[in-house]
Amino acid sequence: MSPLSRFQSTVVLVALALLAACAPSPPAPVTAPPPLPVAGLERVMGKDERALFALFGEPDLDVREGHARKYQFAGPFCVLDVYLYPTRAGLAPVVTYVEARDLKGADLDRASCIAALARRPAAR
Numbered sequence: 381m382s383p384l385s386r387f388q389s390t391v392v393l394v395a396l397a398l399l400a401a402c403a404p405s406p407p408a409p410v411t412a413p414p415p416l417p418v419a420g421l422e423r424v425m426g427k428d429e430r431a432l433f434a435l436f437g438e439p440d441l442d443v444r445e446g447h448a449r450k451y452q453f454a455g456p457f458c459v460l461d462v463y464l465y466p467t468r469a470g471l472a473p474v475v476t477y478v479e480a481r482d483l484k485g486a487d488l489d490r491a492s493c494i495a496a497l498a499r500r501p502a503a504r
Contacts, residue, residue: 420491423498424462424475432462432475436497449473455500458482458493 423435432439432451441452449464460480464473480493 420489421478421494423494424478427475428472429464436460437500447473453497455497456483457496458488460490460493460497 424432427435429449429451432453436453439451440454441450443450443452447466451462451464453460453462458480459482460478462475463477463479465476466473467476478490478494480488480490482488
């Protein structure tokens with residue numbers, strides 16, 4: 381084999397190797413993230429703002445971002461952030477996510493915070 385054809389063969393092999401590297405790999409299996417536990421959150425999950433106000437009273441903070449809402453309820457024990465999003469176009473936003481923290485900012489059991497805030501005087 382002449383040096384030129386050996387070079388051409390090498391170039392062809394390198395090009396084929398590069399093309400093979402660009403071939404799509406099979407997609408990784410899609411796994412949904414584990415749902416957050418909702419035990420004890422039934423009083424707020426899926427509820428609209430009217431139900432929240434009936435349970436907790438007026439929010440201490442009301443933030444709007446597009447169609448989404450965030451209400452914050454604060455009490456002597458904890459702070460609860462409640463996020464509402466429309467589940468479908470044209471529907472009123474409902475609670476889809478909840479965060480709770482103590483007064484120093486550390487994460488707190490959400491169900492305990494909901495129970496504490498529902499008993500506060502502002503919730504009456």
